[in-house]
Amino acid sequence: MAVVLSSGILANGATSGVSLKHPRVGIEDLYRDGTVTASSEVTGHPKENAVDGLDWDWWEPTGVPAWIQVDAGSAQAVTYMGIAAHDLGTQGCSVTPQYSSDGSTWSDATSAHSPSDDTPIMFLFEEVSARYWRLYISGGSAPQLAVVQVGKSLDFQRALYQGHSPLPLSRQTDVRPNRAEGGARLGRSIIRRGVATSVQFQNLKADWVRSELDPFIKLARTYAFFFAWRPTTYPDEVGWVWVNGDIVPENSGPADRMSVSFDVQGIANG
Amino acid sequence: MAEGTVGREPIAIVEIDQTLCNLTYGEAPCTAALGTTGDNKCYNTFKSCQDPDNFDPGTLTLRFVTGRQNLPRDLGTLVPCLRDLSTSPGTVRIDEGLGKRASVDVQMQDFPFHDRLVDKYATERVSGAAQASGTGYDPAERGTFWTKWLQRNPYHQGYPLRIREGYVGQSLSSMRVRHYVIDRIDGPDAAGNVRITAKDVLKLADGDRSQIPEPSEGRLDTAITDTDTSATLVPSGIGDDEYPSSGLARIGDELVAFSRSGDTLTLDTRGARGSEADSHDADDSVQLCYTMDDVTVSDALYDILTTYAPVDTAWVPKSDWDNEVTTWLIGFNLTGEITEPTGVDEVVKTILKQTLCFMWWDEYAQLIKLSAIKPPQTESSVTALNDDQHFVADSVTVKRKPEDRRSRVYIYYDILDPTEDRDEPSNYRKLRGRIDADAESDNEYGETRVQSLFAPFWTGANTGATLSLGSRKLARLRDIPVYLEFALDAKDRDLGMADVIDVTHRNLVDLTGAKKTERYQIVERNETEPGHLVRYKAQQYTFLGRYAFITENSYPDYGSATAAQRDGGGFICEDDGTMTNGDDPYKII
Numbered sequence: 001m002a003v004v005l006s007s008g009i010l011a012n013g014a015t016s017g018v019s020l021k022h023p024r025v026g027i028e029d030l031y032r033d034g035t036v037t038a039s040s041e042v043t044g045h046p047k048e049n050a051v052d053g054l055d056w057d058w059w060e061p062t063g064v065p066a067w068i069q070v071d072a073g074s075a076q077a078v079t080y081m082g083i084a085a086h087d088l089g090t091q092g093c094s095v096t097p098q099y100s101s102d103g104s105t106w107s108d109a110t111s112a113h114s115p116s117d118d119t120p121i122m123f124l125f126e127e128v129s130a131r132y133w134r135l136y137i138s139g140g141s142a143p144q145l146a147v148v149q150v151g152k153s154l155d156f157q158r159a160l161y162q163g164h165s166p167l168p169l170s171r172q173t174d175v176r177p178n179r180a181e182g183g184a185r186l187g188r189s190i191i192r193r194g195v196a197t198s199v200q201f202q203n204l205k206a207d208w209v210r211s212e213l214d215p216f217i218k219l220a221r222t223y224a225f226f227f228a229w230r231p232t233t234y235p236d237e238v239g240w241v242w243v244n245g246d247i248v249p250e251n252s253g254p255a256d257r258m259s260v261s262f263d264v265q266g267i268a269n270g
Numbered sequence: 271m272a273e274g275t276v277g278r279e280p281i282a283i284v285e286i287d288q289t290l291c292n293l294t295y296g297e298a299p300c301t302a303a304l305g306t307t308g309d310n311k312c313y314n315t316f317k318s319c320q321d322p323d324n325f326d327p328g329t330l331t332l333r334f335v336t337g338r339q340n341l342p343r344d345l346g347t348l349v350p351c352l353r354d355l356s357t358s359p360g361t362v363r364i365d366e367g368l369g370k371r372a373s374v375d376v377q378m379q380d381f382p383f384h385d386r387l388v389d390k391y392a393t394e395r396v397s398g399a400a401q402a403s404g405t406g407y408d409p410a411e412r413g414t415f416w417t418k419w420l421q422r423n424p425y426h427q428g429y430p431l432r433i434r435e436g437y438v439g440q441s442l443s444s445m446r447v448r449h450y451v452i453d454r455i456d457g458p459d460a461a462g463n464v465r466i467t468a469k470d471v472l473k474l475a476d477g478d479r480s481q482i483p484e485p486s487e488g489r490l491d492t493a494i495t496d497t498d499t500s501a502t503l504v505p506s507g508i509g510d511d512e513y514p515s516s517g518l519a520r521i522g523d524e525l526v527a528f529s530r531s532g533d534t535l536t537l538d539t540r541g542a543r544g545s546e547a548d549s550h551d552a553d554d555s556v557q558l559c560y561t562m563d564d565v566t567v568s569d570a571l572y573d574i575l576t577t578y579a580p581v582d583t584a585w586v587p588k589s590d591w592d593n594e595v596t597t598w599l600i601g602f603n604l605t606g607e608i609t610e611p612t613g614v615d616e617v618v619k620t621i622l623k624q625t626l627c628f629m630w631w632d633e634y635a636q637l638i639k640l641s642a643i644k645p646p647q648t649e650s651s652v653t654a655l656n657d658d659q660h661f662v663a664d665s666v667t668v669k670r671k672p673e674d675r676r677s678r679v680y681i682y683y684d685i686l687d688p689t690e691d692r693d694e695p696s697n698y699r700k701l702r703g704r705i706d707a708d709a710e711s712d713n714e715y716g717e718t719r720v721q722s723l724f725a726p727f728w729t730g731a732n733t734g735a736t737l738s739l740g741s742r743k744l745a746r747l748r749d750i751p752v753y754l755e756f757a758l759d760a761k762d763r764d765l766g767m768a769d770v771i772d773v774t775h776r777n778l779v780d781l782t783g784a785k786k787t788e789r790y791q792i793v794e795r796n797e798t799e800p801g802h803l804v805r806y807k808a809q810q811y812t813f814l815g816r817y818a819f820i821t822e823n824s825y826p827d828y829g830s831a832t833a834a835q836r837d838g839g840g841f842i843c844e845d846d847g848t849m850t851n852g853d854d855p856y857k858i859i
Contacts, residue, residue, distance in 0.1 A: 044347070046393065052384055052410070056341055056350050087343065144343055176802055178759040181657035181666065181775070186759035189802040190279045194339040267339045 003228045003235035006110040006125035016079075016127075018155035020232040023199075026080040026122060027216055027225035028151030030133060034070035042142075050148050053223055055085035055240070055267065058146040061137070064093060068148060069134035071103065077129045080153040081109065082226035084120040084240035084267060085146035092140030097123045097150065099130035106134070114139070120240045120268060122226045124153065147240060149226065154216045157208055158201050160229050167227065167239035167268040170197035195239060196265035199229075206256040209249050213260065217247045224266060241266030272437060273761045273801075279340075279438040280760070280801025282355055283333050283348065283445070284376050286452070286466075287430040288388075288423055290314045290330040295391065299324045305402035311391045315422045330388065334378060342438055347387060351415070353377045353463070355433065357448075359796035360470055361807070362630045362767050368619040369630050369793070372470040374433060374450050380462040383415035384408075388422075416457065416464045426452055431468040435800040446763075448633040470631035471585055472638065477613020480579035483560040485611045486512055490521065490554045491533075496547040501535045503556060509533040518559040520609040523689045524548045525559065543607055544687045560608040562727060567625050568595045570604050570727075571618060571640065579614045581638070591640045598642035599625060601735045606727035607688040620692070624683075624725040625735075626742055630767055641768055643742055652789070653765055655758075656774040662803065665757035666775055676721040676747040678705040681736045683725040692726040700730060704740035709748045721747070752810040754790050763804045767795050770811060828853075 009020065031051040038047035040062040047068055050059035059068060081097035088095055097109040109125045133150045137143060173193045178186040204213065219225075224242040228235075241264035249260040272278065291314040293300040302312060302320035312318040319325050335341065337350035360372030385392040389409065391400040398406035412418075420426075429452045436445030450468035457464040474480060488509070491502035503509050509532050513519075516529040516538075524547055527539035535556070541547035560578075562570050568591035575581040595602070602625045608617060622629055626643045655661065682698035690697045710718050721743065728735065754773060758765065765771070769792045780786040790808035797804045825831055829850045848854065 046386060048384065048386060048393070056337075057347055057387070058343070176799065178803065179663045180659060181661045181663050182659075183663075184658055186660075186662065187273075187278070187761050187802070188276050189760070189799075190277055191802070192336065192338045193279075 003231045003238055004110050004113045004123045009124055009126050016155050021230050022159045023156040024228045024231055025154040025225050026082045026149055027219045027223055029149040030072045030076055030151055031070045034072045036070050038068045039066045050145050055146045058144045060144045061142050063142050065138045067134045067136045072131050075129045075131045077127050077152050078150055079127050081123040081150040083148050087118045088143045089115040089117040091143040093137050093143050094139045096136045098134050098136050099128055100132040101130055103132045120238045122228050122238045157204055165197045166229055166237045167195045167197050168237050170195050172196045195268045198263045200261035202259045203257045206258050209258045239266050239268035281436055281438055282800040283335050283434040284352055285432040286332045287329045289327045292326045292328040309402045311400040313389055313422045317424050318422055345442055351379045351381055353379050357796055359794050360631055362628055362793040368622055371473050372633055374468045376466040378464040380414045380416045380458040380464055382410050384410040446634055449636040472631050474581055475579040475614040477615055480614040481611040482574055482578040482608055482614050482617055483558050486558045488556045490552055493552045495549045499537045503533040518561050520557040520559055521550045521554055545689050562604045562606055564603045564605050566595050567599050567602055568592045585638050587637050594640055594642055598644050604727040605729050609689050626739055652770045652772050654772045660758055660762055662757040667755040668777055669753045670750050672750045674751045675719055677709040677719045679721050679740045679743045681723045681740055683728040683736055684730050685726045693724055702736040704744050706744055706748045754808045757803055757805045760802050767792055
């Protein structure tokens with residue numbers, strides 16, 4: 001399961017009054033600006049690689065249990081933690097998002113999760129305010145982890161319905177076949193693969209767009225983000241994605257309503 | 271995953287070996303000190319080194335790939351900034367000796383970079399510990415990967431560049447590797463594109479980089495007459511620095527055989543090797559000559575390439591070269607002089623042309639290959655290709671070059687004066703010609719097409735070789751040369767340069783229109799889509815029929831011999847010109 005929900009959030013069926021059938025986006029990231037420490041690191045694969053927003057270099061601890069922690073400087077409200085470009089499933093690890101007010105006594109934000117594969121993971125939980133946050137890894141063998149983010153998720157006002165292709169089903173595969181002069185199938189190569197889809201929302205409240213969506217839009221110009229389009233119904237369908245242009249909302253329909261659409265591409269379990 | 275896997279995922283990795291010091295800043299023997307030798311710690315490159323005397327060069331291998339979702343982690347850190355990779359294939363020019371050099375054009379996308387992969391002190395730059403001021407900064411916010419790399423590595427020309435071509439799931443060592451050296455890096459341009467051009471190692475033999483003989487610095491101290499038997503070299507000490515104790519030198523247009531003591535030359539022979547004795551002025555150059563005296567083709571080429579061009583001896587399979595010479599080039603030994611600095615590539619090309627050889631850089635084996643123009647060693651070494659199992663649809667083209675056809679070949683040899691023009695017929699004592707009268711007849715081509723070959727490194731003792739040269743040359747060129755261009759799937763990509771192939775294709779037919787098999791030799795290979803598609807160019811092969819070495823004495827008669835015995839060795843045919851079972855007879859070359 002790629003979306004991991006805390007027991008509290010499951011009981012409520014919503015966060016911030018927003019149904020868990022609505023998309024969740026994780027782009028805020030305390031690791032980005034905080035002080036990062038880790039339990040250990042293999043030479044050439046330092047902790048900084050897990051928090052630099054790149055999926056091609058990675059942090060690798062020398063063993064497990066392992067953790068990568070951020071000191072945000074002051075208590076911060078948090079509702080999600082995301083992990084991508086990892087091999088936690090392959091290595092047989094369990095992971096738990098944890099928080100602390102003093103950096104020494106830790107509480108679990110959700111129960112431990114043992115991923116069955118190496119696809120992106122998004123933990124969602126009820127808002128907790130704490131200064132210290134960490135990803136705790138136990139069991140299995142030392143993993144490799146390229147992306148970890150923690151912060152407050154953006155909970156969309158509207159759900160996605162028809163017209164949206166869920167990320168894992170939106171494979172972008174570049175295939176090259178070779179056919180012989182005589183017609184025989186000589187070979188077939190997959191040149192590259194990934195996922196890409198488009199997201200479109202209608203009837204968003206204009207003040208919500210300005211207060212909640214616009215900060216996301218500004219961050220999305222630079223950073224990739226976790227995207228779970230329907231957390232409770234399709235918890236496997238999470239991606240770590242990015243946009244390649246500006247997201248531009250526009251007025252539509254009744255007064256004070258706006259619509260927005262944008263294309264994303266990235267990695268998922270496609 | 272491999273070539274034959276359906277759904278294979280090709281991956282091409284560009285590797286660059288940059289020089290990186292093995293030492294740590296300020297730790298013995300490195301004497302660098304922050305605030306004393308520099309304001310910032312070095313980047314372990316020579317350009318940034320603050321203690322050059324103790325620079326200890328090691329190697330950092332950077333790997334670049336095209337971005338994809340499933341970048342394989344087991345191959346180490348792969349930087350996904352590769353945008354495009356195109357190759358200009360090397361070519362074998364069988365009748366020219368030395369083909370076109372292979373090159374590769376790599377296009378990268380520049381990007382902001384945190385430096386952790388290339389800077390040992392990247393973390394200390396952030397904390398400030400790498401700066402004398404103690405003030406930290408984020409390397410990702412200063413410059414870009416390539417702008418910084420080029421500043422720190424200005425001496426990148428000549429760095430090894432490799433292209434690894436494999437499939438997702440393969441180890442680095444399982445992948446095929448092409449080897450080049452960096453020639454230039456352009457950019458970044460306004461769009462952040464960086465372009466790296468790398469060449470094969472035979473580029474090192476080009477005349478603007480390597481000359482034979484090397485220019486001599488010595489000059490005559492005073493004028494000499496055409497009969498003087500001694501001379502003095504200036505500047506002082508140049509004799510011991512640049513000249514052997516005896517040898518051949520050129521002064522003006524005269525060659526002199528000399529013996530030497532210090533800067534004093536004893537001119538043992540004036541007007542040597544057919545040149546004319548003459549008087550010379552003070553300050554005239556005394557150019558040392560390169561001489562060959564009955565040396566084998568392989569010995570000569572080895573010496574020229576490894577002594578006068580920066581060609582690593584590891585790139586020369588000398589024993590293979592020797593085998594080629596002792597099998598196919600008996601009587602082709604070289605004698606002669608090179609009397610003025612000449613491009614190594616030009617000299618190599620001259621030798622190859624006059625000895626029926628061709629040379630190319632095998633970018634996969636990382637070897638300079640040498641081959642005589644010859645029949646295939648065995649029939650089993652010939653690869654069969656057809657349009658049902660091999661040729662990619664719509665890729666096959668037949669081209670003809672009537673301008674290359676020849677009906678007679680003239681070979682000029684035994685040079686009169688090596689200081690004069692080597693391409694001037696009047697500068698040779700001897701001439702041998704081969705004429706194909708049938709080809710010139712009205713029933714065939716009806717015209718005369720002449721090729722003149724100059725063999726400046728053959729003497730009268732090589733007359734037999736000139737006959738062989740003329741016959742083989744004419745055999746190759748008496749009919750219009752035919753070329754075949756085609757593409758193969760990666761499953762057949764083992765086919766290499768100079769390999770011989772038997773081609774069956776619907777465009778190659780006999781007089782009745784039925785498909786027939788023709789023999790070709792690969793002269794160009796270009797893996798245009800690494801791991802997926804390879805394009806080839808092949809030249810029609812002129813050694814048709816069954817050629818073989820003399821059969822071992824222990825072999826049975828042809829009818830009882832095994833296929834392997836029949837493949838490698840020749841048997842005497844019956845009176846009717848066939849073998850006992852009706853097979854074609856063997857030919858003698």
